Amino acid sequence: MAMATSPHALLLKNPNLTPLKNPNFNNPITTTNTNTRFNLTTKPISIKCAATSQTQTPIQAPLQTQSHQDRVFNFAAGPATLPEKVLLKAQSELYNWRGSGMSVMEMSHRGKEFLSIIQKAESDLRTLLNISDDYSVLFLQGGATTQFAAIPLNLVNPNDTVDFIVTGSWSDKAFKEAQKYSKPSTIWSGKSEKYTKIPSFHDLEQNPDAKFLHICANETIHGVEYKDYPSPKNGLLVADMSSNFCSKPVDVSKFGLIYAGAQKNVGPSGVTIVIIKKDLIGNAQEITPVMLDYKIHADNKSLYNTPPCYGIYMCGLVFEDLLDQGGLVEVEKKNKKKAEILYNAIDGSNGFYRCPVEKSVRSLMNVPFTLEKSELEAEFIKEAAKENMVQLKGHRSVGGMRASIYNAMPLAGVEKLVAFMKDFQARNA
Amino acid sequence: MAMATSPHALLLKNPNLTPLKNPNFNNPITTTNTNTRFNLTTKPISIKCAATSQTQTPIQAPLQTQSHQDRVFNFAAGPATLPEKVLLKAQSELYNWRGSGMSVMEMSHRGKEFLSIIQKAESDLRTLLNISDDYSVLFLQGGATTQFAAIPLNLVNPNDTVDFIVTGSWSDKAFKEAQKYSKPSTIWSGKSEKYTKIPSFHDLEQNPDAKFLHICANETIHGVEYKDYPSPKNGLLVADMSSNFCSKPVDVSKFGLIYAGAQKNVGPSGVTIVIIKKDLIGNAQEITPVMLDYKIHADNKSLYNTPPCYGIYMCGLVFEDLLDQGGLVEVEKKNKKKAEILYNAIDGSNGFYRCPVEKSVRSLMNVPFTLEKSELEAEFIKEAAKENMVQLKGHRSVGGMRASIYNAMPLAGVEKLVAFMKDFQARNA
Numbered sequence: 001m002a003m004a005t006s007p008h009a010l011l012l013k014n015p016n017l018t019p020l021k022n023p024n025f026n027n028p029i030t031t032t033n034t035n036t037r038f039n040l041t042t043k044p045i046s047i048k049c050a051a052t053s054q055t056q057t058p059i060q061a062p063l064q065t066q067s068h069q070d071r072v073f074n075f076a077a078g079p080a081t082l083p084e085k086v087l088l089k090a091q092s093e094l095y096n097w098r099g100s101g102m103s104v105m106e107m108s109h110r111g112k113e114f115l116s117i118i119q120k121a122e123s124d125l126r127t128l129l130n131i132s133d134d135y136s137v138l139f140l141q142g143g144a145t146t147q148f149a150a151i152p153l154n155l156v157n158p159n160d161t162v163d164f165i166v167t168g169s170w171s172d173k174a175f176k177e178a179q180k181y182s183k184p185s186t187i188w189s190g191k192s193e194k195y196t197k198i199p200s201f202h203d204l205e206q207n208p209d210a211k212f213l214h215i216c217a218n219e220t221i222h223g224v225e226y227k228d229y230p231s232p233k234n235g236l237l238v239a240d241m242s243s244n245f246c247s248k249p250v251d252v253s254k255f256g257l258i259y260a261g262a263q264k265n266v267g268p269s270g271v272t273i274v275i276i277k278k279d280l281i282g283n284a285q286e287i288t289p290v291m292l293d294y295k296i297h298a299d300n301k302s303l304y305n306t307p308p309c310y311g312i313y314m315c316g317l318v319f320e321d322l323l324d325q326g327g328l329v330e331v332e333k334k335n336k337k338k339a340e341i342l343y344n345a346i347d348g349s350n351g352f353y354r355c356p357v358e359k360s361v362r363s364l365m366n367v368p369f370t371l372e373k374s375e376l377e378a379e380f381i382k383e384a385a386k387e388n389m390v391q392l393k394g395h396r397s398v399g400g401m402r403a404s405i406y407n408a409m410p411l412a413g414v415e416k417l418v419a420f421m422k423d424f425q426a427r428n429a
Numbered sequence: 430m431a432m433a434t435s436p437h438a439l440l441l442k443n444p445n446l447t448p449l450k451n452p453n454f455n456n457p458i459t460t461t462n463t464n465t466r467f468n469l470t471t472k473p474i475s476i477k478c479a480a481t482s483q484t485q486t487p488i489q490a491p492l493q494t495q496s497h498q499d500r501v502f503n504f505a506a507g508p509a510t511l512p513e514k515v516l517l518k519a520q521s522e523l524y525n526w527r528g529s530g531m532s533v534m535e536m537s538h539r540g541k542e543f544l545s546i547i548q549k550a551e552s553d554l555r556t557l558l559n560i561s562d563d564y565s566v567l568f569l570q571g572g573a574t575t576q577f578a579a580i581p582l583n584l585v586n587p588n589d590t591v592d593f594i595v596t597g598s599w600s601d602k603a604f605k606e607a608q609k610y611s612k613p614s615t616i617w618s619g620k621s622e623k624y625t626k627i628p629s630f631h632d633l634e635q636n637p638d639a640k641f642l643h644i645c646a647n648e649t650i651h652g653v654e655y656k657d658y659p660s661p662k663n664g665l666l667v668a669d670m671s672s673n674f675c676s677k678p679v680d681v682s683k684f685g686l687i688y689a690g691a692q693k694n695v696g697p698s699g700v701t702i703v704i705i706k707k708d709l710i711g712n713a714q715e716i717t718p719v720m721l722d723y724k725i726h727a728d729n730k731s732l733y734n735t736p737p738c739y740g741i742y743m744c745g746l747v748f749e750d751l752l753d754q755g756g757l758v759e760v761e762k763k764n765k766k767k768a769e770i771l772y773n774a775i776d777g778s779n780g781f782y783r784c785p786v787e788k789s790v791r792s793l794m795n796v797p798f799t800l801e802k803s804e805l806e807a808e809f810i811k812e813a814a815k816e817n818m819v820q821l822k823g824h825r826s827v828g829g830m831r832a833s834i835y836n837a838m839p840l841a842g843v844e845k846l847v848a849f850m851k852d853f854q855a856r857n858a
Contacts, residue, residue, distance in 0.1 A: 072530030076537040079738055087532050091523040095516050101501030101817060103516050105697035105743065108505040108820055141570040141699060142720050145734040149718035177719055263735055268534035270570060270699045270737030287716050289578035290606055291571050305574040306692055308699030308737060309508055314534065388530060391537055 073413035076391035077220050077366060077404040078243065078264040081413075086317045104313045109306050117309075118302065121316030128322055131252050131275060138274040138294065139302040139312050144170070144242045147259045147272060148177035150292040151238060154284045155257070156182045156211045163187045163210040163235070168195040168219030169397060170240060178214070181285065187213075195222035198361040201230040212236040212256060218244035218363050220264070221395040223355070223402070225363035229254055236280070244365050245273070246322060247407055248332035256280055264365070265407045267315035270308045322407070331407055332364075338405050338414040339364040345418040352425045370400035376428055377401065383424065389417055502842035505820035506649050506795060506833040507672065507693040510842075515746045533742045538735050546738075547731065550745030557751055560681050560704060567703040567723065568731040568741050573599070573671045576688045576701065577606035579721040580667060583713045584686070585611045585640045592616045592639040592664070597624040597648030598826060599669060607643070610714065616642075624651040627790040630659040641665040641685060647673035647792050649693070650824040652784070652831070654792035658683055665709070673794050674702070675751060676836055677761035685709055693794070694836045696744035699737045751836070760836055761793075767834050767843045768793040774847040781854045799829035805857055806830065812853065818846055 074081040097104045100113050107114040122137050131137060140146070151174075156162060162182050164175040166189040178184040187206055188199045206213060213232040218225040220243040229237060236256030245260035252258065257276045263269035276294055284293045296304045325331055343362060346353040346369050355362065355369045371377050377400060384392050394400040405414055503510040526533045529542050536543040551566050560566060569575070580603075585591060591611050593604040595618040607613040616635055617628045635642060642661040647654040649672040658666060665685030674689035681687065686705045692698035705723055713722045725733045754760055772791060775782040775798050784791065784798045800806050806829060813821050823829040834843055 070525050070528065070530055074531050074535055076535070076540070079535055079537060079735065081535050082532065087524050087534075091520055094520040094523055096499050099499065101499055101819070102503050103511065105516075106503055106505070106508055106510050108508060109698065111505070111820065141572070141737075142575075143570070143734045146571075146718065146720045149720070153718075180716055180718075261735065268737075268739045269538065269735040270740055287609055289575065289582075289609075289718070289721065291575045291578065292718065305572045306508065306690065306698040308570075308697075308740070310697045310739065311699055311737070390530070391540065 072388040072390050073409070073416060074390055075403045075405070075409070075413075075417070077395070077402060078261070078406075079269050080264055080404055080406050081408045082268075082314075083318065083321050083408045086314070086321050086408075089317055090314060105310045107309060109303055109309055114309055114313075117313050117316055118307070121312055121319060124316065124319035124323060125246075125273070128246060128319060128328055129250060129252055129275070134278055135252060136274075136276050136278050136281060136294070136298040138276065138297045139307055139315075140272045140274055140297060141270065141291075141308055143261045143269070143272055144240050144259060145173070145177075146292065147240070147274065148174045149181065150274075150288075150294070151212075151214070151257065151259070152178045152181035152184075153288040153292055154294050155236070155238075155280060158285065159183060160211045161185065161207045161209050163206050163213045163232070165199065165204070165213070165215045165230075166190065167198055167216060167224050168222040170219055170221070170242070171214065171216035174214055174216065174240060182211075184214075185210075190222075190224070194356065195219060195224060196357045198224055198226055198358075204230065206232060206234050208234060210234045212238045214238045214240075216240040218242075218365055220366050220404075221368075221398060221402075223357050223363040223366045223368040224361045225365065227361060236277075243404075243406075244363070246319075246328060246331070247335050247365055249328045262311060262315050264404075266318045268311050271311035271315055273315075318408075334411065335364045335405070335407065338409065338411055339367065341411075341414050341418055342367050342403060342405065345421050349421070349425055352429060353421060365404060365406055367403045367405060368394055368398055368400060369403075370394075373428065374400070379428075380424055384417070384420055387416070387420055389413070389420065392417075501817040501819050502838070502845060503819055504832045504834070504838070504842075504846070506824070506831060507690070507835075508698050509693055509833055509835050510837045511697075511743075512747065512750050512837045515743070515750050515837075518746055519743060534739045536738060538732055538738055543738055543742075546742050546745055547736070550741055550748060553745065553748035553752060554675075554702070557675060557748060557757055558679060558681055558704070563707055564681060565703075565705050565707050565710060565723070565727040567705065567726045568736055568744075569701045569703055569726060570699065570720075570737055572690045572698075572701055573669050573688060574602070574606075575721065576669070576703065577603045578610065579703075579717075579723070580641075580643070580686065580688070581607045581610035581613075582717040582721055583723050584665070584667075584709060587714065588612060589640045590614065590636045590638050592635050592642045592661070594628065594633070594642070594644050594659075595619065596627055596645055596653050597651040599648055599650070599671070600643065600645035603643055603645065603669060611640075613643075614639075619651075619653070623785065624648060624653060625786045627653055627655055627787075633659065635661060635663050637663060639663045641667045643667045643669075645669040647671075647794055649795050649833075650797075650827060650831075652786050652792040652795045652797040653790045654794065656790060665706075672833075672835075673792070675748075675757060675760070676764050676794055678757045691740060691744050693833075695747045697740050700740035700744055702744075747837075763840065764793045764834070764836065767838065767840055768796065770840075770843050770847055771796050771832060771834065774850050778850070778854055781858060782850060794833060794835055796832045796834060797823055797827055797829060798832075799823075802857065803829070808857075809853055813846070813849055816845070816849055818842070818849065821846075 094103055125137060160182050162178060162184045164184050164186050166172045166175055166186050175184050175186055185207060187204060190197050212235040217239045225244060237254060238257045239255055241258050242261040243264045246265050252275060259274045262271035281298050282295045290296055322331055346355045351372050353369050381392050392401050392403060394402040403417060523532055554566060587610060589611050591607060591613045593600060593613050593615050595601045595604055595615050604613050604615055614636060616633055619626050641664040646668045654673060666683060667686045668684055670687050671690040672693045675694050681704060688703045691700035710727050711724045719725055751760055775784045780801050782798050810821050821830050821832060823831040832846060
């Protein structure tokens with residue numbers, strides 16, 4: 001449902017979302033509209049806690065179209081767009097979670113209410129990815145960047161060899177941080193080809209005594225994504241899945257450890273999810289900060305200290321939404337369709353638009369592209385923003401444009417972008 | 430205003446909160462009520478994204494009293510109660526932040542909208558605590574527990590001596606983690622007296638070459654709080670202020686470093702604030718994980734990687750609310766009044782209630798107490814919960830009860846607790 005062709009259509013099509021009488025106009029409106037009573041301000045205002053100043057006007061406003069008009073299509077690489085249904089749900093219970101008399105933000109992390117939230121989030125994630133009991137699921141803090149240190153600190157000794165495939169900026173950062181706690185070596189790098197490729201696995205020469213092989217499953221900046229995964233001859237497979245986590249089914253049993261920052265596909269920033277084979281836990285180096293020790297968090301079910309409770313709650317709402325959609329098989333179909341439309345528009349532009357990434361490994365999540373006439377790129381981004389399509393500027397290290405089309409980007413957003421691209425080309429070819 | 434005698438009174442008394450016509454009943458209601466249309470469910474329900482199922486009934490419900498009835502007084506030690514005004518504000522703009530077309534949870538941390546949020550949060554915190562430009566203010570992740578490692582890793586070398594005053598569980602945890610990265614010594618411990626005291630500073634014998642003196646300004650579990658601060662003869666003063674941060678004015682210039690988890694007085698869990706003298710930054714040990722290196726975060730204004738954006742936004746709303754109240758001088762007056770009422774009730778109970786903490790160092794934030802008839806404690810907690818006063822159970826390591834009365838606990842909450850205590854005593858003396 002979250003992929004319906006517009007936020008409005010989403011609500012009309014969703015059997016769960018029944019129309020609500022508009023007390024002012026006596027015509028049916030949707031929850032979106034009801035909720036948007038509280039967020040129709042159209043320009044920044046002082047937030048001197050004048051909490052009600054926005055809550056009156058909207059009731060007079062044409063609610064039917066307001067949400068549709070106000071919502072932009074946000075192509076940011078992360079934090080990124082979230083499912084509208086999830087945002088409305090979160091808004092509806094922000095002030096008082098299901099009669100508990102408090103916000104999720106106010107709950108003791110050891111109270112029964114929050115325990116029910118984190119346990120359901122874990123259980124739904126296990127269902128989505130079919131995670132067996134051989135694996136622990138941890139909800140941590142600090143982003144993937146903290147895991148760049150935690151992984152070698154927990155899995156190997158300082159003199160152990162570990163292998164890295166470097167397909168972009170993120171796998172390179174992971175490699176560099178691992179130098180502090182292990183002996184990493186880059187067994188393949190795409191740098192000379194500007195990170196547009198992924199190697200064929202049978203050509204890979206792993207170090208004979210490598211304890212693990214680290215990959216970045218999807219490079220957010222460069223837009224290269226693994227379509228299948230290497231089976232390391234030596235050691236374990238460890239993957240940073242930050243930017244394609246829960247975008248498609250994954251055979252978790254092939255991995256020793258999977259980690260992901262939440263802020264692309266599954267929630268707000270501030271939550272990092274680690275899925276680790278239980279028999280790898282408990283061997284942290286002595287210098288490991290207690291908060292980077294997987295054993296501490298596994299033994300305490302992610303509650304050794306206060307976790308990022310609200311972020312975990314939001315992830316839980318997203319997991320439920322993904323299950324409602326039919327799980328990751330259905331989600332992947334939608335993501336493939338969105339990506340196909342966009343890549344076809346680029347490839348069918350007779351070179352007006354260009355994607356540098358090798359076709360076989362193009363990301364379904366992050367689509368970098370450039371203009372043949374690069375002098376027009378700033379204008380492209382400016383005009384798109386006027387059309388409520390924002391955050392299309394490419395990463396400074398790559399330039400050009402980048403459209404991040406994560407799970408929560410509606411098909412309508414991609415269709416609108418493609419229509420704009422064709423129009424822009426017609427006017428500037 | 431946040432300290433008004435009831436959520437309802439708060440709204441009526443607050444000039445910023447103007448009444449809103451109730452479209453159903455034609456009588457004036459308040460924003461609280463408008464907002465609580467979305468959260469009146471009185472028992473847990475499935476969250477299969479039936480986002481609207483709760484949004485209809487409330488409109489038929491007696492809105493006038495609903496918020497007052499639904500809101501509990503939450504005495505949790507953290508995460509803890511937040512200002513009702515702040516929650517309503519956050520709810521009103523969760524779905525669309527001030528016409529940006531997106532939620533704060535969806536914003537790129539490098540976009541102009543979020544930059545305005547984090548910059549204003551820092552600027553308001555600097556105003557509240559009168560923080561000079563000699564100090565960096567960092568918004569980090571991982572809780573105080575991560576700082577237990579980051580502090581020695583950033584400030585000293587592995588063989589350096591550092592001093593700790595251990596006044597409770599938290600300063601003891603900080604001491605133990607410091608053993609991995611320095612040579613800490615406990616120059617005073619209250620353990621033998623069950624952590625009910627704070628030493629007199631002139632008796633303290635610091636190590637002659639100690640690089641810093643670490644204290645915990647308020648022990649959340651044991652309820653002992655520094656009323657003034659030692660001036661270390663040797664080295665710097667470093668303070669964990671997690672549970673009394675922004676509860677009163679503090680002379681920041683006396684400290685080398687102040688750190689605090691947000692989830693007691695200033696926001697949701699998942700944000701850790703570090704205030705550090707700039708000349709202490711840049712000397713991290715080689716083994717320091719990049720995410721624990723203060724220089725990385727200071728050089729990148731807390732945006733080296735994706736910060737906990739929504740939590741920082743919530744802290745910003747709380748800082749504004751504290752400024753609206755007149756700043757920390759006014760906030761401290763309210764906190765002193767609340768604590769005085771509660772401690773007087775305990776001390777005036779002829780021993781029915783007992784607080785073990787030495788009077789001169791009793792915390793304004795966390796009030797532990799026991800019953801002379803300890804067999805009645807479970808009943809006390811149970812009956813209080815029936816009266817919508819929750820999370821009063823003492824920490825398992827101490828037992829008894831604990832009332833955490835942070836900034837956002839209304840005076841009405843403490844008054845209600847005290848009235849209940851007297852009634853309970855009358856019925857059980």
